[in-house]
Amino acid sequence: MSSMVRRDFGSFHSSNVEELLDLPDDCFISLSEPFSLYNYTNDDKIPFGRGMNEKYFLLDNKYVFLNHGAFGCVLRQALEYSHLFQYYIEKQPLSFYDREIFPRLVDVIRKMAKFLGCTTPKNLILVENVTFAWNSIITSLNIDDKSHIFIMNTIYGAYKKYLKKICLETGAKLYEFSIEFPIDDINKVVDKIKLALKSNKFTYAFFDHISSQSPFILPINDLCYYCKQLNIPCIIDGAHALGSINLRFDYEDDYLPDIYLTNCHKWFCAPKGVGLLYIKPNSKLIIHPCIQSHGIDSGMHSEFLWTGLKDYTSFLALNECLRFWSYYDMKIIIDRNTKLAKDASDLLVETWNTSKLTSDDISGPMRCIKLPISNDNNGGFKYDDAEIIQNQLYHDYNIEVPIKNIDGNLYVRISTHIYNYIEQYEQLGNAIIEIVGKWHRNKKIVDLFI
Numbered sequence: 001m002s003s004m005v006r007r008d009f010g011s012f013h014s015s016n017v018e019e020l021l022d023l024p025d026d027c028f029i030s031l032s033e034p035f036s037l038y039n040y041t042n043d044d045k046i047p048f049g050r051g052m053n054e055k056y057f058l059l060d061n062k063y064v065f066l067n068h069g070a071f072g073c074v075l076r077q078a079l080e081y082s083h084l085f086q087y088y089i090e091k092q093p094l095s096f097y098d099r100e101i102f103p104r105l106v107d108v109i110r111k112m113a114k115f116l117g118c119t120t121p122k123n124l125i126l127v128e129n130v131t132f133a134w135n136s137i138i139t140s141l142n143i144d145d146k147s148h149i150f151i152m153n154t155i156y157g158a159y160k161k162y163l164k165k166i167c168l169e170t171g172a173k174l175y176e177f178s179i180e181f182p183i184d185d186i187n188k189v190v191d192k193i194k195l196a197l198k199s200n201k202f203t204y205a206f207f208d209h210i211s212s213q214s215p216f217i218l219p220i221n222d223l224c225y226y227c228k229q230l231n232i233p234c235i236i237d238g239a240h241a242l243g244s245i246n247l248r249f250d251y252e253d254d255y256l257p258d259i260y261l262t263n264c265h266k267w268f269c270a271p272k273g274v275g276l277l278y279i280k281p282n283s284k285l286i287i288h289p290c291i292q293s294h295g296i297d298s299g300m301h302s303e304f305l306w307t308g309l310k311d312y313t314s315f316l317a318l319n320e321c322l323r324f325w326s327y328y329d330m331k332i333i334i335d336r337n338t339k340l341a342k343d344a345s346d347l348l349v350e351t352w353n354t355s356k357l358t359s360d361d362i363s364g365p366m367r368c369i370k371l372p373i374s375n376d377n378n379g380g381f382k383y384d385d386a387e388i389i390q391n392q393l394y395h396d397y398n399i400e401v402p403i404k405n406i407d408g409n410l411y412v413r414i415s416t417h418i419y420n421y422i423e424q425y426e427q428l429g430n431a432i433i434e435i436v437g438k439w440h441r442n443k444k445i446v447d448l449f450i
Contacts, residue, residue, distance in 0.1 A: 004029065005103055009302055010294035013098045018299040020106040021121045030107045031100060035084045038077045038320070040327040048336055053419035056324070064424045066401040068415035069215070069240060069366045072266035081320035082271045082313040089313070101312060105305055108318050112276065115322060117250030125277040125304045126315050127289075130239045130261045133277040134159055135290040136304075137235060137259060138166060145171030147203040150196070153178045154211035156237060163206075175200060181406055183216060183358045190219060194226050202232045209238035209260075210245070214406055215366040215413065216358040217245060221255040233258045233285055242276070243267030243325075244364050246334060249278055258283040267365070267417070270321050271314040277304070333418055337365035340416040344425035345369050348412070351429040357411055368404060368411040373436045380408020389435060397431040 004023070005014035020028065046055050053059050057073050065073070089096045105126060113121040127133040143149070143166055151163065153176055160176075167174045177196045183189060197205060205227050209220050220236055227234040236257040241247045244267040249256060260278040264270035279287065279300075288303055295302035325333070341363065345356055348369045357368035371389070375381050386403040389410065393399040404411045412432070414425065 005099070009296075009298045010306070011098070012102065012294075012306075014100070014102050015294075015298075015302070015306075017102050017106060017295075017302045017305055018122075020103060021109065021301060025110075028107075028110065031104055033319070034088045037323070038080070040324065045328065048333075048418045049421035050419070057419050059419065062398055064397070064399040064401075064427055066399065066414050066416075066420065066424060066428060068417045068420075069212070069266070069413065070402065070415075071272070072263070072269060073417070073419070074265070074271050075269040075321060075324055077324060078269065078317045078320040079271050082317040085313040085316050086311070097309075102305065105312065105315055106301075108315055109301070111322055112318060116276075116278075117248040118278065119249075119281055122301065123249065123278055123281060125279070125301060127261075127275045127277050127304060128273050128310075129265070129275045130237060130263050131158065132290065133261045133275060134237070135162070136277075137261075137285075137287055138162060139290050140287045141204060141285070143167075143170050143172045143203075147172035148200055149174050150200075150202045150205040150232070151176050152193075152207065152211075154208050154214055155206060156208070156212055156239070159206075159237070172203075175202070179214075181214060181357055182355065183362065186216070186219065186359070186362045190222060193223065197226065197230060197232065202230075204235060205232045206235050206237065209236050210240040210364065210366070212240065213404060214357055214368060215240070215364070216362045217364055218362075220257065221251060224257045225255045228254045233283070235259045236261065238262040239275075240266055240364075240366065243269065243330075244334065244337070244366065246331065253280065253282065256280045258285050259287070264318060264321070265314075268321055268325070269417075271317050273311065273314040274318065328418075334365075337416045337418065337420075338363075340420060340422065341365045341367050341414065343422055344414055344416060347422065347425055348414075348429050351426075352432065357406065365416040366413065368406065368413045371403070371410040371412060371432060371436065373410060373439060375408075381405055381410050386410055389432075392435055393428075393431060397427070399428055399431055401428060 006016045007013055009015045046052060056076050058076055059065050059073060109124055109126060110121045113124045118124050149172060163174055177193060179189060207218055207220060207223060210217055224234045234257045238260050239262060242262040242264060258280050263275045265272045265274060289307050291307040293306050293308050295306050342360055345367045349356060352372035354370040354372050383405050386405045390403040393401060402413045404413050
């Protein structure tokens with residue numbers, strides 16, 4: 001590796017990031033890990049469910065944990081990998097940051113780019129999380145009073161707040177397309193979105209690949225293609241995508257988004273603090289990190305890779321995540337988790353005699369099922385009502401799962417990962433029946449805690 005590296009920015013002795021990314025595979029030399037790696041072959045492929053938590057996760061068995069979609073759960077081995085690197089770094093911090101950090105980070109980028117089918121490693125950028133990437137994008141777009149921005153009502157709440165703030169400050173116009181639930185036919189929804197996109201000369205279009213509040217999988221390739229025909233740059237928030245669906249970037253260029261963001265700490269089970277920003281090779285958008293440091297003018301990766309001293313071991317731990325996902329086969333895991341989500345949602349629908357928020361064909365391992373509770377008030381339920389039920393599930397039943405208020409109706413949002421099993425959703429179903437029974441007796445949801 002020493003013959004490959006040189007100083008490019010700052011005082012680092014190996015900061016020629018862009019050159020290292022350009023090297024063909026047979027010329028790039030990966031640095032070996034300075035410690036022994038976990039041997040998955042000794043585990044003889046543990047069955048999905050209870051055993052997975054004991055071997056690969058750290059979840060407290062006191063809780064029925066059905067909320068992987070919130071912040072994810074880290075793989076035990078990935079966290080240990082991160083900790084081992086922390087100890088290694090502190091043995092000679094200057095040597096690591098001066099001579100190793102960038103070649104190691106470039107190695108991670110190259111591996112993740114290949115894993116996701118990117119044309120070149122230069123398509124992929126390591127970031128702390130999707131929120132950091134989102135802020136970097138917004139501050140780079142030069143939004144002004146001539147800008148017309150398209151979003152949907154399913155956009156992540158924090159991003160909507162930020163865009164409203166930007167539009168208020170700049171005079172830009174914000175158009176919010178409203179999706180009506182439940183969704184039975186996604187094609188009708190997409191047709192309406194296309195009509196809305198065509199109705200105005202939008203400067204930018206923002207979409208959720210999988211929305212958080214009301215999870216469903218949006219057919220983004222179709223929408224990206226349509227935006228391309230209208231010459232609208234397309235930016236996708238895929239925070240929930242990596243590890244929950246088969247995320248790939250090897251489509252024809254016209255079907256790719258200009259920018260795609262995803263977190264690695266959620267469904268991919270990396271340590272907290274690492275995400276990815278994908279940018280299409282011929283995109284006209286020029287993105288800079290919202291925090292600037294020595295990499296300025298040295299290239300986009302150089303700017304993003306060093307935004308100041310921080311714990312980079314979460315980035316490096318993607319190596320261990322890749323080893324795990326490869327050993328257990330990502331497609332098998334995704335198919336299994338999606339099937340469990342369908343089985344669990346079917347079970348709850350039957351137990352409660354209710355319905356799903358979205359059809360199975362656009363649903364992954366995170367789904368919403370309507371609660372068997374009605375409100376005589378024409379105004380529907382409020383956020384506080386959802387919070388009361390969620391808190392009772394947590395305090396009285398040790399069940400960790402979010403309750404969502406969607407259009408005045410209450411839904412439970414379940415998640416399914418490799419450590420979950422169907423009996424946990426049976427517990428949820430029975431707990432809700434008990435809670436709802438108490439509510440009907442008292443006639444007021446606030447009385448649940450009395």
